[in-house]
Amino acid sequence: MAEAIVSIVVERLGDLLLQEAISQAISLHGVSKQVKQLQVELKRIQSLLKDADARQNESESVRQWVADMRDVAYDAEDIIERYALKIGSRKGGGIQNVLKRFVSILGEAKAIYQTSSEIREITNRISTLSSHLQKYGIKFVSKEAGGSSSLSEEIREQRQTYGHAEYNVVVGLKDSLKEVVAYLTEEIKYKYKVISICGMGGLGKTTLARKVYNHQQVTSHFDCRAWACISQQYRKRDVWKGVLISLISPSKEQREEIELKTDVELAEKLCEIQRQKKCLVVLDDIWKVEAWNSLRAAFPMDDTNSRILLTCRNEALASKVDPSGHIHKLPFLNDEESWELFQYLAISRRSEECTIKENMNILGRKMVRYCKGLPLAITVLGGILATKQTLEEWNQVHGNVKSYIHQQDGLPISIVLGLSYDDLPSHLKLCFLYLGHFPEDFEIRTTMLIQMWVAEGLIYRMQHIGSNEETLEDVGERYLQELVQRCMVQVGQKSSLARIKTCRLHDLMRDFCMGKAKSENFLHVINIDHESNEEREAPIGEVQRVAITGGSSPMRHGFTLPSTSQKYFHLRSLLTFSVPLKEQSMLRNFKYLRVYMGMDFTPKINSLIHLRFLSMRPTNVRSISSLRNLKCLQTLDLRGTEWPGIVPNDVFRNMEHLRHLYLPFYSKFRGKLQLPNANKLQTLVNIPANDLPSNFTFNCLQVLKVDQNNLSESWTITQMEMSCPQLYQLRLRGNMEKLPEHDKISQHLA
Secondary structure, eight states: OHHHHHHHHHHHHHHHHHHHHHHOOOTTTTTHHHHHHHHHHHHHHHHHHHHHHHTGGGOHHHHHHHHHHHHHHHHHHHHHHHHHHHHOOTTSOSTTSOSOOOSOHHHHHHHHHHHHHHHHHHHHHHHHHHHHHHHHTOOOOOGGGTOOOHHHHHHHHHTOOOTTOOOSOOOSOHHHHHHHHHHHHOTTTOOOSEEEEEOOTTSSHHHHHHHHHTOHHHHHHOSEEEEEEOOSSOOHHHHHHHHHHHHHOOOHHHHHHHHHOOHHHHHHHHHHHHHHSOEEEEEESOOOHHHHHHHGGGSOSSSOOOEEEEEESOHHHHHHHOTTSEEEEOOOOOHHHHHHHHHIIIIITSOTTSOOOHHHHHHHHHHHHHHTTOHHHHHHHHHHHTTOOSHHHHHHHHHTHHHHHHTOSSSOHHHHHHHHHHTSOHHHHHHHHHGGGSOTTOOEEHHHHHHHHHHHTOSOHHHHOOSTTOOHHHHHHHHHHHHHHTTSSEEOOBOTTSSBOEEEOOHHHHHHHHHHHHHTTSOEEEETTTOOHHHHTOOOSOOOEEEEEOOOSOOSSOBOOOTTSGGGTTOOEEEESSOOBSOGGGGGGOTTOOEEEESOOOGGGGGOTTOOEEEEOSOBOSOOGGGGGOTTOSEEEOTTSBOOSSEETTTTTTOTTOOEEEOOTTOOEESSOOOSOTTTOOEEEEEEGGGSOTTOOOSSOOEEEEEOSOTTSEEOOHHHHHTOTTOOEEEEESEESSOOOGGGSOTTOO
């Protein structure tokens, strides 16, 4: 993950340098050469970090080296951003002309000198860490060399699958089995060349594929069958040879001939067999499109009655293998299916003298519910409890069910789920870990999540935007879609426009996410219902993000975060869920805070000049004048707050980066509302129609929700509509005389 952090910092530095060049601002005046050199040093270290991240389990030295590099990257970003905000531009800006210049020429010279020294120190730290590679004896093996650690080799061997090995009991697959068998064998009704079984790790994709592979209707329909386990490490030639041998059952002489064939001859022979005969080839556990692209030459897609059945965790991959193929999404087990599987594993196989008491059944059902329908977790749990004979032993497992499931012998669930995480590109790893902020079973509003990603800098324009019209939020939506397609994030509700409205994590995936986020020092989660004061101080080193959850019992005095502790000095994100802060003034100590979501509002919030995302839902707002100083804000959400009477109309005027503004119902302003750069605004919610100037042109506005304060008056939206050419969602509350003319409505309106 450190590689992802460094990558973001490199892009951030490049973005600042680019903005400086384009706008001729002096946000980096006096230190731009040092910033360029720092960017070069960080780029140089990226190639090492990519390998080091993957090998942290091998050595404590490697793990420490990665952690040190992660801290260096965070410190570098803080130094540059602090300087850019402090110096500003000759026009009175900061980061991209944000803050007024508030230091004298003498003060500016002092800031330049200090920042130059800090950058040199960072550069020296990078050089020192690089030299430690030899001292630690760390040697990185390139992927081209084909090397792998003993751990990854062990995992690969344990994950090797075979078509003939079936489980004695399979629960919850009856409908899926019938459906997939039909797709393969009913040729007149179904014309699919490729059928893909997709789902989260541990859901039973390989188990279903085995049942299909050995089904009587399938064995009688196809002339020959072959099973190949691809996984994340495979050899193309070995896969082709294995499939060919399975399809033709060669003699000893034929095997020798196969060994002598070139890759081209192997591919040609496989295509020939699949066109001559009706073959079924199972490609189990395929991970990357690149893997299919290297194998596809041996599998014809036309002029053949042969079929391919593949299993994967990525729906997008399945679509690319065959856009006209069928994707079968494997469902989770329901409650009764889960209990049936658990009973067989933990109860049914017991000897008569080891009877299960009613209390043990009750405990069993409680533990099964934690598995949330994931067959692998239920299988692990059942195997554990099959060896426990007494109610006391079951109580012990029940009290620590998470630990038992995640830490069993063999191939732990954390490793099975971790394979999906390891396969993510670096930028998606950070976005995935960010989901650990949210409580168990929490329905995450995707608009809010993506706005947080943008505020944290996890999405950057320089590398990830496909077109000039694509916004950072559009990119974030693509990121989320990819996490869904990889079966790592579950879709909750869909919007009226068929977009993902809410999402969530499966409980076991959330446990993995939080564990990984903690080990990477990415996020510290505090559950006030479960943790003692000592445990709240658990993280070692600087804390970057904190989520405070729990609060099942009412808290009169709120929760106190040790804001004076040095480890919280660089806090970037603070999210509280139904937990008030005991001392609201503590917020002012978090100078680098970018994201804050909570129930507390204090005038001291004006010192958080780095803040980009602010959500106060719900809270009692007495005055919002302190918001004037938050000039880097991108998202401001005040829905659900008690609006403090008549508000000055210029409170948002200086927020030139504001992209999303959510006001409470019945907002009232003193005069016409003054908004910042209208060209950046994408969302305006609960805007009072009477208080909005008519001379604005919102070129980027996509979502507009307008309130008519006086419902007895009538009004028209024509002028407002004409000023929003990109609008796709419009909600109106009020009394309209007539709808706008059809040629005045945005062509994007959905």
